[in-house]
Amino acid sequence: MHVLSAASFGPSQVMTITLQDFSGSPAPAGGIRRLTVPLVQLQATYGRLLRSGAKILGVTNGLTSTAAMPESGPAGSSAPVSPQPAQSSGKPANKPAGKAPAKAAHANVPVNLYKPKAPFVGKVISNDSLLKEGAIGRVNHVTMDLSGGDLRYVEGQSIGIIPDGLADNGKPHKIRLYSIASTRHGDNLAGDTVSLCVRQLQYEKDGERINGVCSTFLCDVPPGAPVKITGPVGKEMLLPEDEDANVIMLATGTGIAPMRAYLRRMFDPGERARNPGYAFRGKAWLFMGVPTTPNLLYEEEFQSYLSAYPDNFRYTKAISREQKNSEGGRMYIQHRVAEYADEIFNLINLDSTHLYMCGLRGMEPGIDEAMITAAAARGLEWKTLRPQLKKAGRWHVETY
């Protein structure tokens, strides 16, 4: 288990790598070895050790020996994530609750670096539709340049956007929060961009079509235009540092945003090269709910992960207006969860498993129902288990 350190590291710094099973030389008693290297050589040494089959237990700043793994964060700085609680891998628990995580474990995750009164002004780099021909509505992937500022974030966080213009009361528009769809390194891996997945909100009111203020602003904003950004915020949806964790993801529509970031971190070749301390080896299982096939988001990326990592990535779709559930109605994500409830429950029973839910709140009751049935079949009560999972920091929900 590797954890990240929020400490800042100077170029003359030395680092201590603690490792086990180093195949390059005889292991000392207990199989634990410590290697001190200059910071500038850390990434190269780390990669070489991993390739040699060594199990890296941790990396610390200086000559001490507690576990902490620095990793390049945005703009090459040290990563802003703090250590997360250790979780055993693949070990069945008596009940679906892991070790309680200390809230303090996330204390170093960056929050509110830019506040509404003094937002960071980013610049749009690209703004492209994510939909295929025949899709319903408008969903865009918007990437913004963060260079020149200090807006750092990690996977699973959100940023605030202040749309241009004034509200009806003559005051500036309020902030709207959007889940970040990129990893901390950004889509270009340079660590100085952030991407969002935005659906244009449209609804009818008194026979009139209303466009959402901020979602329309974001879907229309052209490359080169400035955008006022606040945050980052949120610690509910952070990914565990455990490379052997199992990660179950349930997303409806643009609720895919954080999952897209997790999956890039896990499987994108460029990302993996940027994260020598995080070579995901667990199981990632994505459930994705969209109305039609052309509405599937980031499909090419997910298909490429399926090809490259068939043993680690599983992808189950609920295409509501094309597929039918067992009762003949629209196929929603909760119906897929009910189909696989036993498998999901067995996974949740491992204390290395985390479940993430993002999107429409309406999916929650159906997911609970499926888990109630799976728990009852084992003589267990979901109403007792769910709070335990939540307390253990393994049940992550961000629904609207």
Ligand code: NAP
């Ligand atoms: P969408 O494309 O309109 O819908 C996604 C899918 O969910 C569709 O297949 C839809 O089916 C289905 N659906 C509708 N009602 C459902 C229900 N009760 N249970 C399960 N599935 C249901 O989605 P979207 O416009 O992108 O929006 C997704 C939602 O996620 C929005 O409310 C957005 O605000 C929210 N969101 C939240 C976060 C966050 O919490 N951080 C981030 C991003 C988005 P049908 O349309 O065919 O009925």
